[in-house]
Amino acid sequence: MVQTKVSSATELAYSADVSTTDLLTGKTATSVGGWNSGNGSTVAELNDGIHGGSGTPIEGTWTTVGATATYNVGLGANNLGYDLTSIQSIAAWLNVGFGNQGYTVEVKLVGATSFTSLATVDHQPLGSAVGATKVTLTDTTGALETGVEFIRFTATSVNGGAGSGAFVFREIDVFGTPSTTSNIGRLTLKSTGSSPTPVIGGIFPSVRMLEFRPTTACSWKKSVRAATAAGEPWAA
Ligand SMILES: [Ca+2]
């Protein structure tokens, strides 16, 4: 996970960077909660493709600590979800440090029953001044995660709690391509910490049984593998 963080003392510095073609374009959050709807702020402005101007009414989405928005990015062309290639978030305001930003990202993979943490962002270079911030999340592997069907953003406290710890999102853009590799049946181990590193394969001495749960109706094909090494239990 690579977090690229930039900032500007010019409130509208990143106006031209908002995308109108990312995965959230045209989508309505499937679940929302906790946002501040005062002064014209709406949740829809998180992903409406518009940065917006200065001052009120707010042309953006005013956070509260813990406010959430969940989006269904879909199953994609291959019914395997999406490979997320990057996420871009822009915050901006004319004073009181509302151009700083802090949030978490979680994803739910196709076939999964719960969300898992993808990133924690904390970018507060403005102090209490006017300005804008932009964070871009990428990964050296090319994909932040594969097989993603849902993505959830949760605002966290900024400015040391001043202004109720709030800020003003101007846009969140999520970029990706339809997955071509299934997460179903793939065993993925991740290290702990704020930036887990996926490890595919390896030795799993404690694994006795793998359960495969298809998300759509399918037929099973029995495959028998010849034993190539002593002690391979699946070849019995
Ligand atoms: Ca917007």
Ligand SMILES: [Ca+2]
């Ligand atoms: Ca957008």
